[in-house]
Amino acid sequence: MLNYKPTTETFAIGSSLNKAVFLTLIHLVGLFACWQNSLAVDIRLILLGLISVSLFIRLSDYNEIHYKGIRLTEVSGWELALKDKVFVPITLGKASVITPWVMFLYCETGQKQWIIVVFSDALSGKEYRRLSALVRTSGL
Secondary structure (H helix, E strand, C coil): CCCCCCCEEEEECCCCHHHHHHHHHHHHHHHHHHHHCCCCHHHHHHHHHHHHHHHHHHHHCCCCCCEEEEEEECCCEEEEEECCCCEEECEECCCCEECCCEEEEEEEECCEEEEEEEEHHHCCHHHHHHHHHHHHHCCC
């Protein structure tokens, strides 16, 4: 009798410095564009304030990771670990985008749709390459 164990690949997603830099740069571009437009000064100041508040909210949410990990099992396929570290089954969609720096994984969990953003520094280099290879070869 063979002693067969189904394989499971689990990836713990951590916080990312690239995510904070990306969010800051996007907001700075918005601040610059807002200041350079030809609107009235009071409207520009309101827009600058809104963009600044948005940046503050996003950066305060920086350490709050809404998903803790993702795994692939032979039995149940792709699963996503949410805040409470309970894995729920997901299906990865064709709209997923994989680059050497960031992955945008479109997934569905029954009633809810997610876009999981995984920056390359949220995993170790080896884990990021392994995850991107598994996503590419899993039928996307």
